[in-house]
Amino acid sequence: MNLDRIIAVRTDKTVYRDGDRCLKVFNEDFSKADVLNEALNQARIEETGLNIPKILEVTVIDGKWTIVSEFIKxxxxxxxxxxxxxxxxxxxxxxxxxxxxxxxxxxxxxxxxxxxxxxxxxxxxxxxxxxxxxxxxxxxxxxxxxxxxxxxxxxxxxxxxxxxxxxxxxxxxxxxxxxxxxxxxxxxxxxxxxxxxxxxxxxxxxxxxxxxxxxxxxxxxxxxxxxxxxxxxxxxxxxxxxxxxxxxx
CATH class of the missing domain: 3.90.1200.10 (Aminoglycoside phosphotransferase (APH), C-terminal lobe)
Incomplete structure (x- = not known):
């Protein structure tokens, strides 16, 4: 996993590219419930057939909750x-x-x-x-x-x-x-x-x-x-x- 390529930095999260994957890494104090809710929203929207990056996994990196999805070039x-x-x-x-x-x-x-x-x-x-x-x-x-x-x-x-x-x-x-x-x-x-x-x-x-x-x-x-x-x-x-x-x- 390569977290050197930063795509965007926000107040409470940093978005990285790792090959064909996009990692949204939340700050350590970010609500776990909010992270999981965002991932669930995205998974539900996938089912509507709209063009969105598909969720690949939700994980923890260095103590920080992370949503991994497809990287769209x-x-x-x-x-x-x-x-x-x-x-x-x-x-x-x-x-x-x-x-x-x-x-x-x-x-x-x-x-x-x-x-x-x-x-x-x-x-x-x-x-x-x-x-x-x-x-x-x-x-x-x-x-x-x-x-x-x-x-x-x-x-x-x-x-x-x-x-x-x-x-x-x-x-x-x-x-x-x-x-x-x-x-x-x-x-x-x-x-x-x-x-x-x-x-x-x-x-x-x-x-x-x-x-x-x-x-x-x-x-x-x-x-x-x-x-x-x-x-x-x-x-x-x-x-x-x-x-x-x-x-x-």
């Missing part, structure tokens, strides 16, 4: 957008098509999106009044059971050398309302400073899914609130602006 959609700005609209079109393909799937074993968001809202530092309004709004939204990624953005799409797209990182996967997933993606574009991309994305998503833009926007304060739990200070300030801007019904 290629470039992320984010990198392709950066390298070929003239093709950004084309890549964005593919991005939306992949998300809609994912939303066409169901996976009964996944956590319910509404349950997760209710829990996250309860964990925020928002006032009791705002939390109550958000819980009420969430409860009023339609219940669906579509596969939702929870972190669907161009860095989590790899285009393999043969042109096949793969969706990565299923740690936040749930089953629920596709418009909540779209609201999350829209906010991710904003958080990345790509406001033009956010607007184009939302227009495309709503057009191709025949969804009213206002309906996706109704999810934004809920999604923004649920994200404040793990965001950094700058992100939390931005997300709070999305929560505050809404007139609650």
């Amino acid at each position: 290629g470039k992320t959609l984010a990198r392709l957008m950066e390298e070929n700005p003239e093709k950004k609209d084309e890549y964005l079109s593919l991005f939306v098509d992949l998300q809609l393909q994912m939303h066409s799937k169901t996976c009964k074993g996944l956590t319910k999106l509404k349950d997760k968001m209710n829990r996250k809202i309860s964990e925020t530092d928002l006032s009791a009044t705002v939390r109550y309004d958000l819980h009420t709004r969430l409860e009023s939204m339609p219940k669906h059971n579509k596969v939702c990624h929870g972190d669907f953005n161009p860095t989590n799409i790899i285009i393999a050398d043969d042109g096949t797209p793969y969706i990565l990182d299923w740690s936040h996967a749930t089953q629920g309302n596709a418009s909540a997933d779209a609201a999350r993606t829209y906010l991710l574009f904003w958080l990345n400073g790509d406001i033009d991309g956010a607007k184009k994305y939302l227009d495309l998503f709503c057009e191709r899914s025949n969804t009213a833009k206002q309906y996706v926007q109704k999810w934004m304060p809920i999604v923004a609130a649920s994200q404040t739990v793990k965001g950094n200070e700058a992100e939390r300030e931005f997300l709070h602006s999305w929560i505050d801007v809404v007139d609650y019904e």
